[in-house]
Amino acid sequence: MRYKTLTAAFAASTISFIGAASAADLEVTHWWTSGGESAAVAEFAKAFDATGNHWVDGAIAGGGNTARPVMISRITGGDPMGATQFNTGRQAEELVAAGLMRDLTDLATKEKWAEVIRPKSLLDGCTVDGKVYCVVVNIHSWQWLWLSNKAFADAGVPVPKNWDEFVAAAPALEKAGKIPLAIGGQPWQTTGAFNVLIPAIAGKDIFLKVYKDKDETVAAGPEIAKVFKAADDARKMSAKSNVQDWNQATNLVITGQAGGQIMGDWAQGEFQVAGQVAGKDYTCLPGLGVNELISTGGDSFYFPKLNDPEKTKAQEVLASTMLSPATQVAFNLKKGSVPVRGDVDLAAANDCMKKGLAILDKGNIIPDTNQLMTEDTNNQLNDLFVEFWKTPSMTPEEAQKRYAEIIAAAD
Amino acid sequence: MSESYTPRPSQLFRNLTAKIASIPMILVASVIFVGGTAWTVLYSFTNSRLLPKLSFVGLDQYYRLWSTPRWLISIENLVTYGILSLIFSLLIGFILAALLDQKIRFENTFRTIYLYPFALSFIVTGVIWQWILNPDFGIQHVVRGFGWESFTFNPLYTKEIVIYGILFAGLWQGTGLVMCLMLAGLRGIDQEIWKAARIDGIPMWKTYLFIVIPMMRPVFITTLVIIASGIVRVYDLVVAQTSGGPALASEVPAKYVYDYMFAAQNLGQGFAASTMMLLTVAIVIVPWAYLEFGRRR
Numbered sequence: 037m038r039y040k041t042l043t044a045a046f047a048a049s050t051i052s053f054i055g056a057a058s059a060a061d062l063e064v065t066h067w068w069t070s071g072g073e074s075a076a077v078a079e080f081a082k083a084f085d086a087t088g089n090h091w092v093d094g095a096i097a098g099g100g101n102t103a104r105p106v107m108i109s110r111i112t113g114g115d116p117m118g119a120t121q122f123n124t125g126r127q128a129e130e131l132v133a134a135g136l137m138r139d140l141t142d143l144a145t146k147e148k149w150a151e152v153i154r155p156k157s158l159l160d161g162c163t164v165d166g167k168v169y170c171v172v173v174n175i176h177s178w179q180w181l182w183l184s185n186k187a188f189a190d191a192g193v194p195v196p197k198n199w200d201e202f203v204a205a206a207p208a209l210e211k212a213g214k215i216p217l218a219i220g221g222q223p224w225q226t227t228g229a230f231n232v233l234i235p236a237i238a239g240k241d242i243f244l245k246v247y248k249d250k251d252e253t254v255a256a257g258p259e260i261a262k263v264f265k266a267a268d269d270a271r272k273m274s275a276k277s278n279v280q281d282w283n284q285a286t287n288l289v290i291t292g293q294a295g296g297q298i299m300g301d302w303a304q305g306e307f308q309v310a311g312q313v314a315g316k317d318y319t320c321l322p323g324l325g326v327n328e329l330i331s332t333g334g335d336s337f338y339f340p341k342l343n344d345p346e347k348t349k350a351q352e353v354l355a356s357t358m359l360s361p362a363t364q365v366a367f368n369l370k371k372g373s374v375p376v377r378g379d380v381d382l383a384a385a386n387d388c389m390k391k392g393l394a395i396l397d398k399g400n401i402i403p404d405t406n407q408l409m410t411e412d413t414n415n416q417l418n419d420l421f422v423e424f425w426k427t428p429s430m431t432p433e434e435a436q437k438r439y440a441e442i443i444a445a446a447d
Numbered sequence: 448m449s450e451s452y453t454p455r456p457s458q459l460f461r462n463l464t465a466k467i468a469s470i471p472m473i474l475v476a477s478v479i480f481v482g483g484t485a486w487t488v489l490y491s492f493t494n495s496r497l498l499p500k501l502s503f504v505g506l507d508q509y510y511r512l513w514s515t516p517r518w519l520i521s522i523e524n525l526v527t528y529g530i531l532s533l534i535f536s537l538l539i540g541f542i543l544a545a546l547l548d549q550k551i552r553f554e555n556t557f558r559t560i561y562l563y564p565f566a567l568s569f570i571v572t573g574v575i576w577q578w579i580l581n582p583d584f585g586i587q588h589v590v591r592g593f594g595w596e597s598f599t600f601n602p603l604y605t606k607e608i609v610i611y612g613i614l615f616a617g618l619w620q621g622t623g624l625v626m627c628l629m630l631a632g633l634r635g636i637d638q639e640i641w642k643a644a645r646i647d648g649i650p651m652w653k654t655y656l657f658i659v660i661p662m663m664r665p666v667f668i669t670t671l672v673i674i675a676s677g678i679v680r681v682y683d684l685v686v687a688q689t690s691g692g693p694a695l696a697s698e699v700p701a702k703y704v705y706d707y708m709f710a711a712q713n714l715g716q717g718f719a720a721s722t723m724m725l726l727t728v729a730i731v732i733v734p735w736a737y738l739e740f741g742r743r744r
Contacts, residue, residue: 101710102710104709104710105709105710108497108709108712109709112498127712130496130497130498130712131497131498134498221692221693278604410496410712411710411711411712411713412496412707412711412712412713412716414711415706415707415710415711415713416515416711419515419516419517419695422692422694422695423516423517423694423695425694426606426692426693426694426696427606427694438516445511
């Protein structure tokens, strides 16, 4: 058994101290349940099982907004899991401050996370007072427009190269019986789309002024007014979109029933599961084809403090397995996200992922909204945008006024 | 001599066993209900986020609450849902009970059928009605299948009427219980009264309206309390049917409390909202309780 463990561990990973690990069951909670996502998480489970430990899958369906309350109440209620997903950013900051999360600084120093993780801002999201509390596993960016080549062929118009061309093509798509823009009914999707429109229409500086500095005069100003105008277009284009979940909306694009979707790069996993080829079946436009910028959000794993020493040891093994080059590549290729390590081979990456990597290398990055704002503010924005999106009588001016109020109250 | 010194038995020790037996209930009521309520109200004046902490911000959470459009929509929905649900479940429940009371055959069977939905949880009820009302495979789809192509019946995805779609499911689930309570009340009416009314030639509907219903006052009060408490905490039905959508059109206060306490990680705001819910209930209950129990003294 031990021999098997050792060989398997060496085969799976180059991390040396894994051989010393003792076996333990570790429950890992996450909200990755769509086709592409569960294929990706299976890679983590495989790699972790190969170390001789056992991955107990704690998938919670219904998206982050449903899953996070469950995770948090388990941790605060004294029934912590072995490890849990959060989005990279401020979602777990109070749990860390309350001393419920494990300090991973020793492991991080030993494995030189500060050197291998790029961009540097990612690790900052895990660092509180110089101590590291989480493992960043991927980089996800929101700023993508996914277009169905088939839908545009059916409508007899060329596939757009940027947002304006897409808006101009909308009437032709509608005539052909297509939904120009697919957006699901979950509130975070509409907020996400708006937050993508800001850097594309108004630029990076405005984005940072509003979300980082919480400048309410900018939020009420003419640049954001332009973004609301664009959101108004998007609202009209998505009026017939009647689905709930984001992957159902992606499916409308995959099957050519919808022209496009503004969604993060996790949508790519769905195209992959459906066997579609980037450039041939679908087109991706980072930064909506206007401002080629990507945000560096993503997912991190936190490790609650546990009493069981065996499990505590297994937590370390899991943390280093998740960051090992082999797992990083296997996981991220399935997930459609970009690895957090700069030193891995990504020859297998597809067209869209390569575009993302190139932008990342150029340093055209912005922080993710999860890194800048609290969940409280994000929820208020969700409430505003879902109402704006589904209420045609609500004017962009009215929405902008409320938007500025939320930004003014944010911390 | 010795007898005159026998102390009067202390009030405290009268019915001692009964008092000991009720200690657990008193503890539960005071610690969990009263204590929990007091704790919630106290923390609603703080800016607690994910974890409760005592840093007071006065009435800030309440100002924010009452300037939030979503909360106002929730209250409006609760009022619509509450009033209609109260009227219709009493009305339908009583009519069904009166019909069953006509000494019909297979009464047991009918009673079971009407009461059956009550055995289902709100989540199951919500999911069933979500399917029935879904335009793609529910009523609309079936009617269109018969050839009426332009038929439109889509309450759950239409902002203006979505709350009625939820009301419908709520009534379907709840009227069976109301019917049973009413039926029990009707059976409690002495047959002599019916005979007397018949001899006097009073029509049946008049007997019900002016004699039987006033006699059923306690049953009505019990029913009212049960329905009202169900209305205030309506949550799972909405989550299962619409999750508050389309947009915010079917949001309810209990959902606001949950979302802000857990999803938005803002306990202070959630506590403020739940305190407002408590206050609303108190405004209704306290004057009524005063009238009901106070005047007997």
